[in-house]
Amino acid sequence: MRGALLGPQRSRNCISEVFQSFLHRKTGRAAVITAGWQERESQDGEIRAQIGWNCVNLHLYRRTELLFSTDEELGSAHRARQDQLRLMQEFYRFRLERTFEAALDIERKTEGSVMHDEERQISMEQIRRLDADHLARCKESWRAFEVEVQLAERPSVGRHREEIQAILSDCDVVVIAGGHVAALLNRLRLFGMGTLLQPLPLIAWSAGAMATGGQVVLFHETPPEGVGVSEILDQGLGLHQGIVPLPDPRMRLKLEDPLRVGWLARRYEPLRCVALDHGEWIRFDDDSWSIGHGSVELLPDGRILRSWAQS
Amino acid sequence: MGAIVKVLAITQLLASQPNAAAVAAFVQSHDFPIVEGPKVTFCYAGANLDGVNLKSWIYGLPNSQPLVQVPNTPLWYRTLDIPPLSRVEYKFEIVRDGHGHWIEDPLNPNRATDPFGANSVVHAEGYVVPEWTQADPEVRSGTLEPWTIPSEAFGEVRRLLVYKPARFRKTRRYPCLFVHDGYDYVRYANLKTVLDNLIHRLEIPSVVVALSTSPNRLKEYADDARHARFVTEEVFPELESKLPLIKKPAGRCLMGASFGAVAALSTAVRYPGFYGRLLLQSGSFAFSDIGWQNKRGPVFDPVIKFMNRFRSNPTPVAERMFLSCGMHESLIYENRSIVPMLQAAGIELKYVEARDGHNWENWRDRLREGLSWLFPGPLRMVYE
Numbered sequence: 263m264r265g266a267l268l269g270p271q272r273s274r275n276c277i278s279e280v281f282q283s284f285l286h287r288k289t290g291r292a293a294v295i296t297a298g299w300q301e302r303e304s305q306d307g308e309i310r311a312q313i314g315w316n317c318v319n320l321h322l323y324r325r326t327e328l329l330f331s332t333d334e335e336l337g338s339a340h341r342a343r344q345d346q347l348r349l350m351q352e353f354y355r356f357r358l359e360r361t362f363e364a365a366l367d368i369e370r371k372t373e374g375s376v377m378h379d380e381e382r383q384i385s386m387e388q389i390r391r392l393d394a395d396h397l398a399r400c401k402e403s404w405r406a407f408e409v410e411v412q413l414a415e416r417p418s419v420g421r422h423r424e425e426i427q428a429i430l431s432d433c434d435v436v437v438i439a440g441g442h443v444a445a446l447l448n449r450l451r452l453f454g455m456g457t458l459l460q461p462l463p464l465i466a467w468s469a470g471a472m473a474t475g476g477q478v479v480l481f482h483e484t485p486p487e488g489v490g491v492s493e494i495l496d497q498g499l500g501l502h503q504g505i506v507p508l509p510d511p512r513m514r515l516k517l518e519d520p521l522r523v524g525w526l527a528r529r530y531e532p533l534r535c536v537a538l539d540h541g542e543w544i545r546f547d548d549d550s551w552s553i554g555h556g557s558v559e560l561l562p563d564g565r566i567l568r569s570w571a572q573s
Numbered sequence: 574m575g576a577i578v579k580v581l582a583i584t585q586l587l588a589s590q591p592n593a594a595a596v597a598a599f600v601q602s603h604d605f606p607i608v609e610g611p612k613v614t615f616c617y618a619g620a621n622l623d624g625v626n627l628k629s630w631i632y633g634l635p636n637s638q639p640l641v642q643v644p645n646t647p648l649w650y651r652t653l654d655i656p657p658l659s660r661v662e663y664k665f666e667i668v669r670d671g672h673g674h675w676i677e678d679p680l681n682p683n684r685a686t687d688p689f690g691a692n693s694v695v696h697a698e699g700y701v702v703p704e705w706t707q708a709d710p711e712v713r714s715g716t717l718e719p720w721t722i723p724s725e726a727f728g729e730v731r732r733l734l735v736y737k738p739a740r741f742r743k744t745r746r747y748p749c750l751f752v753h754d755g756y757d758y759v760r761y762a763n764l765k766t767v768l769d770n771l772i773h774r775l776e777i778p779s780v781v782v783a784l785s786t787s788p789n790r791l792k793e794y795a796d797d798a799r800h801a802r803f804v805t806e807e808v809f810p811e812l813e814s815k816l817p818l819i820k821k822p823a824g825r826c827l828m829g830a831s832f833g834a835v836a837a838l839s840t841a842v843r844y845p846g847f848y849g850r851l852l853l854q855s856g857s858f859a860f861s862d863i864g865w866q867n868k869r870g871p872v873f874d875p876v877i878k879f880m881n882r883f884r885s886n887p888t889p890v891a892e893r894m895f896l897s898c899g900m901h902e903s904l905i906y907e908n909r910s911i912v913p914m915l916q917a918a919g920i921e922l923k924y925v926e927a928r929d930g931h932n933w934e935n936w937r938d939r940l941r942e943g944l945s946w947l948f949p950g951p952l953r954m955v956y957e
Contacts, residue, residue, distance in 0.1 A: 468956035486945040
C-alpha cells in the first residue's frame with residue numbers, strides 16, 4: 263500500500279500540494295472520510311474545494327447512527343463495549359501515570375550514579391509492559407465483540423459494506439480527515455475499512471494518519487490537567503507500518519526537552535515517532551518512507567532529526 | 574557587584590518634597606496602585622480629610638490600614654508587600670469630620686463586582702486575568718434557558734437556569750453540573766463564558782449545567798435536608814427525564830462556593846453513591862475540635878454540627894473532588910485541614926490554593942483547573 267500522511271490542515275493546508283506531487287494527476291474521483299468530525303461530518307465543502315476532484319463522502323458517522331437505530335442489538339453491544347473500553351483506558355492511565363511518576367523520581371535520584379542506566383531501562387520496560395498489556399486487552403476486546411455480534415456475517419453491516427465497496431471501486435484515492443480519533447477509528451473498524459481501503463492510495467491527516475497506523479498513540483505533554491503522559495488507545499487499521507504519527511507537535515509536544523523526546527522515542531521502539539506540524543507531509547510505499555515537506559523524527563537520545571527519511 | 578535596588582516611585586516623590594503641582598503631575602504619570610516588584614503603593618488624592626484607610630480582607634493582616642499624607646499636599650499613600658501573582662480586592666475609607674465613608678479607588682480602573690457591590694482590585698506582579706475567562710468571538714455560545722421546578726421539599730416553585738452547550742444534540746449523553754448560586758457564578762465569575770471557552774478548546778466535554786439560586790442561602794445551604802432532597806430527588810430526576818444526561822454518579826457534579834460548597838458537600842453526604850464529582854471553592858467548612866462553640870455566628874451552628882459529624886466519620890462521598898481556597902481568607906485553615914481527611918477517605922482529590930480572597934474572581938480563576946480535573950475534555954482524543 264502507498265499513501266501520504268499529513269500534519270494538521272487548520273492554519274496551513276497542503277492537500278492540493280500533496281494531490282499534485284503524490285498522485286501526479288489533475289482529475290479523478292476521491293472517497294472522503296470525515297467521520298472524525300462526528301455530527302459535522304457532512305460539512306466537507308472546504309476539503310472538496312482543496313482537492314478539486316470529484317469527491318464522494320462515505321458518511322461513516324451517519325451510517326453508524328443509521329445502523330444503530332435499525333440494529334438496536336448491535337448498537338447496544340457497541341455502547342457496552344465502549345463503556346468497558348473507557349474504563350480500561352482509565353485504569354491503564356492510572357497505572358501509567360503512577361509508574362511514570364516513579365520513573366521520574368528514580369531518574370532524579372540516580373542522576374550521575376552507576377545505577378542510572380539500569381534503573382532507567384527497568385522503568386522503561388515496566389511502562390512498555392503496561393502498553394503491551396493494554397494493547398493486547400484492546401485487541402481481545404475487539405475480537406470478542408466481533409464474535410459476539412458476528413460482525414462479519416451481520417446483514418445490517420454487510421449492506422453498508424457492500425455499498426461502500428461499490429463506491430470505492432469507482433475511486434482513485436481515499437482521503438481521511440482528522441478529528442476525534444476514537445470516533446473515527448470505531449467507524450473505520452465497524453465497516454471493515456482496513457480491508458476495503460487496501461487497494462487505494464491513502465491520504466490522511468492528523469487523526470486520520472493516527473487511526474490508519476499499527477497502533478494509535480494519544481499524546482499531549484502540556485494538558486490543562488494531568489501529567490501529560492502519552493498512552494495507547496488501541497490498535498489501528500495497520501495500513502501503514504513503522505511509524506507513530508504525532509500531529510501538531512507545537513501544541514502537544516515539548517520538542518525542546520531532550521528528556522521527554524528520548525522517553526517518547528524509546529517507549530514506542532521499534533516504531534519511529536514522527537512529528538507532523540501544520541502543512542508538513544510524508545509519503546510511504548509499503549514500509550518505505552520519504553519526506554514530502556518537513557516533519558521530524560524523535561530520537562531515543564533526546565534529539566530530533568529532520569532528514570529522518572530519504573526524500 | 575551588588576543587586577540593583579530600585580527606589581520606589583513614592584520614595585522619589587517624597588524625597589523631592591513635592592508641592593501640590595508636583596503631586597498632580599505624579600498622579601497623572603502613574604497607574605495606580607503602583608506595582609513595583611513585591612511592593613504595591615496605594616494612593617488617594619483628596620483635600621480636607623481627617624484620614625484615609627485601606628480596607629482589605631487579607632487574613633493575617635489588619636482589615637484597616639491607614640494611609641499617610643504627603644506633607645503639604647492632598648496626596649495620601651501606603652506601601653504594602655504583596656507577593657507576586659496575588660490579586661487583592663480593597664476599598665478606601667475616607668474619613669471626614671469624624672465620619673468614615675467607603676469608596677472604590679478612583680485612581681484604579683480595575684474593579685470586581687459581587688452581590689454586595691464592587692471593590693477595587695490590585696493585580697500584583699505576574700497576575701493576569703486568564704484569557705479563557707474572557708469572551709472569544711471565535712467561540713460558539715451555549716444557551717441559558719429558564720426552567721421552573723415545582724418543589725415538594727420547599728413547598729413552592731423554584732427557578733433554575735439551564736445551560737446547554739453549543740451544538741447540543743439529543744443523541745449525545747452529557748454530564749450535568751448543579752451549581753449553587755449559579756446566577757451569581759454567571760454574573761460575577763463569567764461562568765457561561767468560561768464554559769463556552771473550555772468546551773470550545775476541548776478542555777472539558779460538552780456539559781449541561783443547572784444554575785440555581787436560593788431565597789435564603791445561609792439557611793438552605795447549611796446542611797438543610799430540604800435542599801438536599803430538592804437537588805437530588807427533584808432537580809436531577811427532572812433534568813434526567815428531559816435531557817440526554819449520563820445518569821450515573823460519574824456524570825453528576827455538585828458545585829458551589831462558600832456556603833454553596835457546604836451545600837454541595839452536605840447534599841452528597843446525605844445521598845451517598847448518587848454524586849461522583851464535587852467542585853468546592855472556599856468552602857465555609859467551619860468545625861470545632863472540642864465542643865460546638867464557634868466564633869463565626871449562629872448561621873454557622875448547623876455547619877459546625879455537620880462538619881464535626883463528617884470529620885468523625887469521613888466517607889468517600891464522591892469519586893473525584895476539586896477543592897480550592899484563597900490564601901487571603903480565614904477559611905484557608907479549615908480547607909487545608911480537611912485535605913488529608915478527604916484523601917484518606919479514598920477520594921481522588923485535587924486541592925489548589927491561590928493568592929486571592931473570598932471573592933468571585935478567585936472562584937472564576939480556578940474554574941479551568943477544577944472543571945478539567947473533574948471532567949477532562951476530549952483534547953487528548955481530537956487531532957484536527
